[in-house]
Amino acid sequence: MSVTASLPPEQLQQALSRSRARSASRWRILVRTPGRVIALAVVIIFTLMALVGPYLYPKNLPINASDIYAPPSLAHPLGTDFAGTDILALIVTGARYVLLAAFIAAVVTLVIGTAAGLGAGYYPRSFGRPIMRVTDFVLAIPGFPLLMVLSTIWSFGSPLQMGLVLGITGWGGIARAVRAQTLSLRERGFVEAARGLGLPGRRVIGTEILPNVAPYVSMNLMIQLTGFIYTEVGLFFLGIVKYSSSNWGVMLNNAVFQADALTNPRSLSYLLSPLICILAITISLVTLANVGDEIFNPRLRRI
């Protein structure tokens, strides 16, 4: 059932130009400062890296025992590591793990957290209380110590496993936020109208509430992504989780504890390369989340 089909031609024109104006202004918000454009570019580059990176290099990166910790050169723009492997290659191939695990974690928190939040917010008296108790419990437990304890019974080394664990321990924030939104939306006119029409709860949630919660959730998710990246890198950095091949966190771990990069200037590139990548992507995600905030919160607009 298309809305546009039922509008007379002039109103259709008006509606189209209104929505065109809306996407135009959203684009303007996005490109308002050069910083934001850079942030978008950074995220796109790293996503591409994660998608195609491993295909650009052979499965086992070449090692070269005679070229350890080489300084940056034309052949190795970022230098080499303790086994003579090109650091740039390590970065590009290592991106996949970091981003994939974070993405999986985001999906898991999205599913669990949104479901919990919608349920608790739409049925505050029946589902609400038990769900919120569980949510508060999950939220209260400090994430990193919990992951440390979990690592004793399950070594979640693969991206899928890492993503699952991070997701299962981290959905509390989204659940709380979605619940708050749902509670307030529930009292709004259009939702009351839908309920008054006797539409089943599931239908109302799906068609009325979910679309309104979605933009807010997607912004929240971007911030959560930074948290996931930082947590998984932390787990590798402290050696809590072991992984066979390389990723940025493993590189950091090797750089600090094996290569002693903090005091040895030769291996500085080995430390800085993954570090800068991590910082770049987290700052970019934070900037893009600000963009989303401005788009969906007109009060903050400057135009």
Place this chain on the structure above:
Amino acid sequence: MAARTEPETQTGTDSGIAAVRVRDLTVAFRTPEGDLPAVSHVNLDLFRGQITGLVGESGSGKSTLALSLLNAIPSPGQVIEGSVELGNGGNVLALRGRALRKVRGTDIGYVFQASQNSLNPLKRVGKQLLDVGRSHGERDSRELIRRARDLLDDMGLDATRVLSSYQHELSGGMRQRVGIVFALLLNANVLILDEPTTALDMLSQAQVLEIVRKVHATRHLTTLIISHDISVIGDLCDRMAVMYAGRVVEEGPTASVLATPRHPYTRALLTAMPRITGDIAEARALPGRPPDLSSIPREGCVFQPRCALATPGCLETEPPDTIEDDHRFACFVTAAETR
């Protein structure tokens, strides 16, 4: 900075003396796309001892006009020109800081709509009343509370209960009345009520109007009521003014304006009201929509786009005020009508 300790006593009627004189007031919102006129060249007198009503649709500028009486236009709004003079001398728009704060509260009292949360949700009503008093240099808490109790009793409220309540514990009608108490605590003699009956049920509406009438009489106030509801204005006010697109298009004694409306907009408003008796088809809505700030005509009469009586001359110049027996209106066409 001490407030008046007793309401001013008046003898007889004081009509003819303006407690508030608005002259050529123009307020605009400054945006990157230009100035949007909210109030344009408004002249209005609020006469002492009288209740004046201000009628208009949303966006007509009536709330902006009311706020300008207290020099409280929120940015990006700005007063472009004009003056608001109080009876005891002085242009409110020229005041700042302490002097302005003194006027707000001791000279003019402003009452918000009931639907707005005009009280600090974290503090009890009594404490907030004391805050108002102390901000104006009144140190005697007991005296303030005594005055508050008297006012609350006048409003028909349980003084003890209300004073110790928080805002969320009060109903809409109670909040409206508490708002009036706040406005009169320091014995202001000008009272402005912004949409006092909107968001209230019919019974509460009647109650509030009764209270306003009573309080106005006992304290010899000068009252301004802003409403989009003509029936409220017609019921309570001695004089009324009609606003459209930031201009006062008609103004005069209520009886005169309602019986013989002279501006096409006023006539349209009255025609649009369905009567309790009679055929509902007699009520005709005014075609078109009220202009938003950016679409107000810059030349000629502002009402011209929707006016059935418009002539080519209406497009060129703004109609000047025509005055007939204390009844003022701005229209070329109706001015030429024979009575």
Place this chain on the structure above:
Amino acid sequence: MKLTRWIAVKIVTGLIMIWVVASAMFLLLRWMPGNPAQTRYAELILHGDTPQQAQRATAALYGFIPKQPLIEQYGHYIWQLLHLNLGQSIQEEGVPVSHIVATAAPWTLIMCLSGIVASFLIGVTLGVASALRRMTKVGDGITWVGAIINGIPTYIVASLLLYVFATEWAIFPQGGTVSILYTPGWNAGYIGNLITHAVLPVTAYTLSLVGAWILTTKSSVISVLGDDFILAAELRGIRPLTVARYILRNAMLPLFTILSLALGLMFSGAVFIEDVFNYPGLGQQLLTSLNDNDYPVLSGAFLLIIVSVIIANFLADLAYPLIDPRVRRS
């Protein structure tokens, strides 16, 4: 009276949470691949201990007897817990876990609490400033800085602080709680040195949370500034100072959610900060016990962390109705 009932419910909920976590720890010890208790038991038998001796030795170490039925083990475990007996360390033979975590806990708690207080004071002040000066360079600058600091991982912040202030410019010591040159006690030298050693870690804790305070305070203040009652107060001629107090107290309310989460967040950061600065707190205990496979200590430290967080949350929940009359029950 509803108030006491509400408190009672909160206490019971807290105890249930502790019980759930404790039980989870219990199951953890048994689910670990290569159940260390069993391994130990087998080792001892191999060395010639009688089954009873082996059982008792394992029980002393792990807090339970491997051969008993699960329910009995569980009962024994809970009983020990209620007596605040968390078992014994494997790494340091015979040392009670409760002793280890009890000596480590104060270091972490004092650091975390200082961090929470410092970040709150700095963050709220900056947040208010950025709200009042929004749309200006200062306001936007503060917001930007707050957002960036919020996004940088704690270990990077801690490592940077160590590198810049303790290695490059050796202003502060590189780690540890206090130099051995000073005798412990209430003397200025000792206390001063303690503080010098604490500056960088506390700074790291502060930086980990200050961003969140700044951003939340800013949005909260902006939201309150737009509220009707502020305009109403100004129209009633209320003094600017009083209006400012109205704004602040109303803006503080949403900050409470952060306060409840603060200690939990701090504990997560503690693992990194105590590692970088070699601070013998609970975070470091978690790390060392994990690396040493010293499960009783790991379990005990984690349990203590959970208990602290639950108590902190309980206090915060208790305090909230005092501040916001709209949630009071009576």
